[in-house]
Amino acid sequence: MTTQKSIGSFFKKKEGNSSNQPQTIATPSIPPQDERPSKCRRIQPEEMNVVDIERDPGLRPMMWEFPFNQRDEIRRAYLKVGPYQPRNIEFPFSGEARDESKREQMAIILRFVDKDGFVRERFFHVVHVKDTMSSTLKNEVCAVLSHYDLHVENIRGQGYDCASNMRGEWNGLQSLFLKECPYAYYVHCMAHRLQLALVTASREVKQVHQFFESLTSIINVVGSSSKRHDELQDAQALHIQNQISNNEIETKKRRKSNWYIAKSWRYSMEFSLSQIMEITNLLCKALQQQSQDIVNAMHLVSTTKSLLQKLREDGPKEAFKSFKVDDICKLVEKYYPKDFTDQENIHLRIQLQHYELDVLKHFDFQEISTLCELCRVLSSFGKSTIYHLVDRVIRLVLTLPISTATTERAFSTMKLVKTRLHNKMEDDFLADTMTIYIEKDITKTFTIEEIMEEFYQIKNRRRI
Structure with a gap:
């Protein structure tokens, strides 16, 4: 009787040349479902620990990389831990930010005092930098200043945030400028100092720590539902209405009355001037008479000086006590x-x-x-x-600069100007557009006719 052969016997390697050995039937092994090759990398179930999930959005794997049967569990875990805010991170940029086309841009702000005595902080330029090394930033700043015939040795102050490439004592940007101009004193941004001090102090206060934890939970619960958001707004409106009825907060009408009080206090100086006029009124009338009584006039001068001296002593006499x-x-x-x-x-x-x-x-x-x-x-x-x-x-x-708030506002403007639909904007056009947007008080003084005349004088155009 003929022995039936399976398909596996044809692919099995024969041992030796003897045909008398019994042939065994081999069952083809089918690889398990999870071991099949996949086009995308997947995380195996034994590799995943929900407790130790990566919270940083820039480092954690994408959701499609997890096993299909664990995705709902991972989503619930991320919702439970809440949004992630990195702490104790030293941001590598100061005065730089990425635009919509992922290009590093550096903003330059000039601080000066105008002829009328007003302190001005003007947006000067925005420059694309290849990297954020201090030497690269210094070369770009010097190139912009030399282009507008401004000299580095005339700098009398520089301000950045706490980034190491800026505040470095030996190789930072501020040290490179100090080597070239020893009077360009560096001032650490006061706003960043206040923020660092606030964060450090709040960690030591238990009530503050609990407050932010509760606030995070409220944001997670309310932000995920439009209905809860509306209910929170209604509750807040009712609470404000109760505070107004109990005179706990001021309304617009009450603030206006307080403004009038502040305005009247502002004119207290004019009231002092009226007191001076009242004191000197008798002397002025005596000196304006046709027949002058010198003796009495001298007595009035003496008494007037005494009254004015008394008014001065009763006034702000300690204003210049610390002047040395x-x-x-x-x-x-x-x-x-x-x-x-x-x-x-x-x-x-x-x-x-x-x-x-x-x-x-x-x-x-x-x-x-x-x-x-x-x-x-x-x-x-x-x-x-x-x-x-x-x-x-x-x-x-x-x-001397106090803070870098003007620089941060320039970066906010850059996000409004260079959007996803305008991500191919060149650097020069971006700088010009930001200048017009930020310095609105200057651009409003220009008329269309002046702009057309200036444009017409740049180059002779063809006339139709």
Whole structure:
């Protein structure tokens, strides 16, 4: 009887040449379903631990890379842990950001004091950089400044955030500029300092930590449902209405009345001026008479001076108590030796002495609380020409940058200008468009006729 052969016997390797050995039937082995090759990498079930899932959206694998029967469980795990916010990360960019076409852009902001004494921060340019190394950034900044005939040695301040490529003491961008211009003092952005201090302090307070944990849970619950969002808004509106009825918060009408109160307090200086007019009124009338009584007039002058002195002593007499001439002269000699000669340092001390006595006689200087206001008042009353060295010191100090908020606003503008539909915008056109958008107060002064005339004079066009 003929022995039946299976399909596997034809593919099985024969051992030896003897045909007398019994032939065994081999069953073809079928590979399991999970071991079949796949076009995309999959994560096996034993590799996945829901507790140790990667929370960073930039590092965690895509959802289609997980096994099909675990995707719902992983989605629920991500919803349970909530949104991810990285902490203790030092951002590598300062003054740079990526646009819609994934190109690194560096924004340059100029801070200066204009002729009227106002501090200005103007958007100057945006430059594409290949990398964020400090040497690359310095070369790009110097190229832009030289293009507009601005010299690096005239820089008197520079400000960045806490990125290492910016604030590095040896190889950072600020150190490279200090080597070339030792008076370009670096100021760490005060807004970043405040943020770092706030984050560090909040971690030590248990109530604050619990507050942010509860806030994260509320955002996850409310944000995932439109119905819950509407219910939260209705509850908030009802709560505000109850606060208004209990006089716990101010309405628009009440704020307007408070504004009138503040406005009346603002004119308290004019009320002081009216007091001065009342005191000097008797002396003015006596001096305007045709028949002058010199003896009585001298007595009125003496009493008027006494009354004015009393008014001055009762007023803001402590406003300039902290004003010290020696400290200001030492500051100039230490930090700005290139901006003042030896002869100007001597004249500066004399001007400060005159200034200390002069400002007490003017009530316009009594309510000043900041250097910005002082610079504007000196310019408006023409005293910036008399005390020109004092004015120079004030302008040098005001040039120091305080924060990089203007730079961050420029990056926000870049996201509005260069969108997904305009991602092929060139760098020069992007810089021009951002300048027009950011500096609206300047562009509004131009008329269409002036722009057409300027464009017409650039190059002779063909006339039809």
